[in-house]
Amino acid sequence: MSELLGIRSSIDNIDAALIHLLAERFKFTQQVGRLKATHGLPPSDPDRERRQIARLRNLAVDAHLDPAFAEKWFNFVVDEVIQHHVELANGAGAPGTADEL
């Protein structure tokens, strides 16, 4: 089953890349959260989310990925981001990040 091992090795690489990309994304969303907290802006921006969902759904179709899955993934991530922004607005760091240390 060397074919299976080879395919799984590529899956492992992709999963590692996704973790690194998510970590980078959260670094930037934390910067946004700090700016929002400093300027008294609300944690969520529903208009921005709507625009991103439309954009990501189009990208997903082009990439032959289920657009409903792309939207579900985005909403899952954004829910966590907004939670972090609420915590920053309340003067706390986000859980599980360097802010907590």
Ligand SMILES: C=C(O[C@@H]1C=C(C(=O)O)C=C[C@H]1O)C(=O)O
């Ligand atoms: C990162 C932001 O905060 C929230 C999170 C978003 C995201 O993770 O893409 C988008 C909109 C906001 O609800 C932002 O306002 O840009």
